[in-house]
Amino acid sequence: MAAVSGRWTTLVLRELMQAEISFGALRERLPDISPKVLADRLHLLRERGLVTQERLPGFPVRTRYALTESGRLLRPLLIELYRTGEMLGERGA
């Protein structure tokens, strides 16, 4: 639960499941997340060893976030989470 709880966390992970992505690109994909909360999530995921950050050389700075091997272990859980959510959603629960 610790790995996936918190608002936005599963959505951030879902984006990372699809491809490596920059901070700004994440914000574009998740327009309503504030920079602070996104940074919070990424820090947390990095602390837990689920995500890595790479700083690309050059100016302006660019970054690239990617899942670690541990992070990729979450894929079946996320799928089950969305699947279960849809099943309950259809019923009204």
Next chain:
Amino acid sequence: MAAVSGRWTTLVLRELMQAEISFGALRERLPDISPKVLADRLHLLRERGLVTQERLPGFPVRTRYALTESGRLLRPLLIELYRTGEMLGERGA
């Protein structure tokens, strides 16, 4: 996430997965949960249509909580949750 988030929620659900159970029996199985929080959880799960309450006749009052059909839909998710937790735990994430 709404169905399983919150401290104690998955543990309460796990107990209910095994059998119908009373309020007091739940407290025995989860010794560190306060009555308020347990009541909160059960109310929430009932509101979401995942759990039912039955009041048994007689005195003192006895109750029996059980999963609904919707509640039972959570079983695969819980299994995946515990499975993933163990996988990450082994690694230190």
Next chain:
DNA sequence: CGGTATCCACGACGATACTG
């Protein structure tokens, strides 16, 4: 037995402004 009532502490989230 099976809860409620009350109160408090803490952390999560969000808005906004700012920086290297």
Next chain:
DNA sequence: CAGTATCGTCGTGGATACCG
């Protein structure tokens, strides 16, 4: 571009005491 700083608000969880 990629964040950090600051601040305020609100919900969650917990302790404790009490009630039908």
